[in-house]
Amino acid sequence: MINIDAHNHVKGKSIYLDDIQEIHGTLYALPFDATVAHAKIKSIDLESALKTKGIVTILKAKDIPGQNQIGGIFPDEPLLADGEVHFRGQVIAIIVGTTEHHCRVAAKRIKVVYDELPVITDPREAQKQNQLIMPPRQFRLGDTTSAWSQCDYIFEGRSDVNGQEHLYIETQGAYARPKEDGSIIVSSSTQGPTAVQRMVAQVLGIPMHKVEIDTVRLGGGFGGKEDQATPWAVMVALAAQHLHKPVKMSMHRMDDMRMTGKRHPYSADFKIGLTKDLKILAYEVTHYQNAGAAADLSPAVMERTLFHSTNAYYIPNVIAKAYSCKTNLPPNTAFRGFGGPQGKFAIEAAIVKAAESLGVSPAEIQKANLVKEGDELSYGQILTQVEAQNAWETCMKNYDYESQKQRVAEFNSKNTRFKKGLAIQPICFGISFTNTMMNHARALVHIYHDGSVVVSTGGVEMGQGLNTKMLQIVVETFGINASKVRIESTNTLRVANTSPTAASAGADLNGKALQMACNALLERLKAVAQKEFTDQIIELKDEMVFANEVKTELTWKDLVLRAFTQRVALTENAHYATPTIHYDKTKEKGHPFAYHVYGTAIHEVTVDCLKGTYDFDSVNIVHDFGKSMNPTIDNGQIEGGLVQGMGWMTLEEIIYNDQGRLVSNALSTYKVPDIYSVPKVINIQHLETEGHELAIKKSKAVGEPPLMYGIGAYFAIRNAIKAFNPNADLAVNAPYTPEKVLMDLYKKS
Ligand code: MTE
Numbered sequence: 226m227i228n229i230d231a232h233n234h235v236k237g238k239s240i241y242l243d244d245i246q247e248i249h250g251t252l253y254a255l256p257f258d259a260t261v262a263h264a265k266i267k268s269i270d271l272e273s274a275l276k277t278k279g280i281v282t283i284l285k286a287k288d289i290p291g292q293n294q295i296g297g298i299f300p301d302e303p304l305l306a307d308g309e310v311h312f313r314g315q316v317i318a319i320i321v322g323t324t325e326h327h328c329r330v331a332a333k334r335i336k337v338v339y340d341e342l343p344v345i346t347d348p349r350e351a352q353k354q355n356q357l358i359m360p361p362r363q364f365r366l367g368d369t370t371s372a373w374s375q376c377d378y379i380f381e382g383r384s385d386v387n388g389q390e391h392l393y394i395e396t397q398g399a400y401a402r403p404k405e406d407g408s409i410i411v412s413s414s415t416q417g418p419t420a421v422q423r424m425v426a427q428v429l430g431i432p433m434h435k436v437e438i439d440t441v442r443l444g445g446g447f448g449g450k451e452d453q454a455t456p457w458a459v460m461v462a463l464a465a466q467h468l469h470k471p472v473k474m475s476m477h478r479m480d481d482m483r484m485t486g487k488r489h490p491y492s493a494d495f496k497i498g499l500t501k502d503l504k505i506l507a508y509e510v511t512h513y514q515n516a517g518a519a520a521d522l523s524p525a526v527m528e529r530t531l532f533h534s535t536n537a538y539y540i541p542n543v544i545a546k547a548y549s550c551k552t553n554l555p556p557n558t559a560f561r562g563f564g565g566p567q568g569k570f571a572i573e574a575a576i577v578k579a580a581e582s583l584g585v586s587p588a589e590i591q592k593a594n595l596v597k598e599g600d601e602l603s604y605g606q607i608l609t610q611v612e613a614q615n616a617w618e619t620c621m622k623n624y625d626y627e628s629q630k631q632r633v634a635e636f637n638s639k640n641t642r643f644k645k646g647l648a649i650q651p652i653c654f655g656i657s658f659t660n661t662m663m664n665h666a667r668a669l670v671h672i673y674h675d676g677s678v679v680v681s682t683g684g685v686e687m688g689q690g691l692n693t694k695m696l697q698i699v700v701e702t703f704g705i706n707a708s709k710v711r712i713e714s715t716n717t718l719r720v721a722n723t724s725p726t727a728a729s730a731g732a733d734l735n736g737k738a739l740q741m742a743c744n745a746l747l748e749r750l751k752a753v754a755q756k757e758f759t760d761q762i763i764e765l766k767d768e769m770v771f772a773n774e775v776k777t778e779l780t781w782k783d784l785v786l787r788a789f790t791q792r793v794a795l796t797e798n799a800h801y802a803t804p805t806i807h808y809d810k811t812k813e814k815g816h817p818f819a820y821h822v823y824g825t826a827i828h829e830v831t832v833d834c835l836k837g838t839y840d841f842d843s844v845n846i847v848h849d850f851g852k853s854m855n856p857t858i859d860n861g862q863i864e865g866g867l868v869q870g871m872g873w874m875t876l877e878e879i880i881y882n883d884q885g886r887l888v889s890n891a892l893s894t895y896k897v898p899d900i901y902s903v904p905k906v907i908n909i910q911h912l913e914t915e916g917h918e919l920a921i922k923k924s925k926a927v928g929e930p931p932l933m934y935g936i937g938a939y940f941a942i943r944n945a946i947k948a949f950n951p952n953a954d955l956a957v958n959a960p961y962t963p964e965k966v967l968m969d970l971y972k973k974s
């Protein structure tokens with residue numbers, strides 16, 4: 226089935242937040258933000274701004290009737306700064322006017338006097354000053370202390386990896402309309418309608434039943450709208466409550482880039498120990514996560530870094546520790562992979578360090594340590610249905626890696642200006658929210674008596690194709706045409722208490738609930754047909770009833786009408802909660818993931834050793850989709866995730882100066898992959914596997930895992946540099962921008 230949004234997207238007919246028809250009298254809201262990263266606010270002068278033409282009001286912290294608090298995990302984040310600011314871009318006031326232009330004029334007239342305080346932007350510095358979001362956490366397996374003495378080789382090092390701007394094409398935005406009795410409806414470009422509902426209620430001081438959140442679709446979220454879509458929705462809701470008028474906000478790109486958090490930069494220290502046959506016996510890693518000025522989702526992101534600290538490798542003795550460090554940057558947040566990529570980057574850096582020191586290929590170490598059936602990871606989960614070796618070997622064989630290696634070696638021996646580099650990137654990614662409590666979902670299905678069907682789930686469509694997969698479930702269960710089914714917006718009145726669409730689990734969780742609802746309705750409809758076709762096996766397909774595999778005269782439409790006239794319920798609401806998962810934080814042990822996703826990618830890059838620029842010749846992937854329910858959509862997720870991961874590793878460089886000002890604050894200074902920088906060839910092969918019972922229709926979650934193939938891009942470039950400048954002592958510090966590549970090409974050893 227092609228993506229059900231494809232036609233409307235191409236024609237520009239799809240409705241995003243800013244396309245919603247505005248009600249007459251709609252006002253505009255503009256957040257007014259801090260221009261210093263850490264300060265006490267001595268005074269705010271709004272007088273001249275309030276007199277500006279078109280300005281209706283300017284709201285400050287004191288205008289909040291409920292709590293001035295939007296922290297999701299910890300209550301440490303005010304909606305509006307009150308007395309002090311902790312990062313540049315923190316919102317101090319909300320300007321409301323008849324047009325956005327008037328608001329921008331007024332913003333220039335607000336005068337804030339600050340008493341500036343010291344600014345910290347570096348996570349290690351924050352840790353030294355004990356500026357932590359929460360106490361550190363540590364995962365432990367085996368006994369590293371005694372393992373070191375059994376190692377033949379031990380290496381230590383450091384790796385650094387920068388953040389990443391989400392760059393969803395649709396910026397943050399929300400539109401609030403007051404309803405009667407103090408209730409309110411807010412359209413929000415959010416991955417988490419319930420999170421928005423909860424915070425609107427909390428800040429406005431009203432119960433959740435007075436708040437309706439509606440989300441049609443997002444022009445991308447990538448984690449950036451899991452928690453950080455909330456403040457803007459709360460702001461327009463607050464203004465609407467004050468003014469009894471509809472209020473809208475749709476952010477400009479530079480405002481969005483400046484005010485919102487990004488992927489977390491991490492710095493890590495590692496120590497890795499191996500035996501003579503290249504088995505990794507021990508690994509210790511300490512991660513310093515740059516959380517920014519408030520917790521946001523950092524504790525959960527840090528947890529996933531620890532879960533993925535050994536990537537796809539079995540290491541019997543592990544200590545993985547992490548600090549969530551509080552700095553004066555916008556709070557960093559969820560981003561595709563959710564801390565997993567940073568955990569994997571550090572272990573890959575450690576393996577490369579060991580390989581280079583020993584004069585072997587990193588691939589030899591990677592291959593010798595891939596996880597197998599029954600292996601225990603540092604958090605106690607025993608792996609089953611493991612496909613790591615299968616994916617690796619299939620990849621090597623199907624793409625003929627041996628010839629590729631020879632071809633590259635030959636190329637490098639014959640060329641001086643251009644050098645090629647290869648890298649192999651295996652992945653192993655856990656599927657489920659790491660917080661067990663969040664792994665549940667609901668679906669609501671109505672069959673109308675004309676035979677048409679409408680579906681609501683807690684899942685949000687953000688371009689990943691969720692709605693198409695939901696539609697497939699309905700169509701396949703009922704045996705009806707897609708034109709009979711409509712997937713409705715995600716709405717908190719129809720489906721309540723939802724988890725955000727995140728953790729790649731959107732299709733699994735909502736799809737399983739939807740399948741349960743559809744199956745319950747199917748049973749009821751079959752019972753109605755059974756009255757006519759007694760003792761026969763009833764099936765529904767091609768919009769017809771089949772009895773004992775023979776097509777009857779009874780159509781889907783007539784069957785539904787018959788059920789209705791017999792007063793059979795044609796509505797079903799189902800609830801699904803992932804079985805088998807559990808986790809004990811006091812022991813840091815458990816079985817947090819329903820299953821893992823595996824795969825292997827081979828990167829080939831050519832570096833221009835005169836310019837420091839590079840081109841990716843190919844990325845060859847073997848990926849474990851289980852039994853993909855929609856190969857076209859899933860291949861799209863692999864391509865998009867891969868390229869997004871490669872961007873993070875190569876071109877995309879977030880720069881804050883030491884005063885916490887975002888220097889890479891627009892698309893002129895922040896470079897993302899474009900059609901010229903994507904690999905010339907991307908091959909994707911589906912690994913033949915059984916799939917997993919806990920995956921929807923055995924079709925494994927696909928949203929985040931492929932991003933981590935991108936890590937190989939960094940190490941492929943490094944290998945090309947090594948071919949040019951073999952003795953250079955290179956740091957590991959992503960992204961590998963052309964500037965950094967050039968410096969490393971000519972770095973003295
Ligand atoms: N694909 C598109 N086109 N747009 C997105 O915003 N988000 C990614 C991934 N793929 C995203 C995407 C992230 S971060 C997640 S967690 C998953 O989609 C969420 O959707 P799923 O759970 O349905 O896979």
Ligand code: HPA
Nearest residue numbers: 525563658659660727728
């Ligand atoms: N992944 C993504 N988003 C999340 C998670 C997770 O594990 N936990 C809470 N939000």
Ligand code: MOS
Nearest residue numbers: 448560561727728
């Ligand atoms: Mo994705 S980072 O879990 O929204």
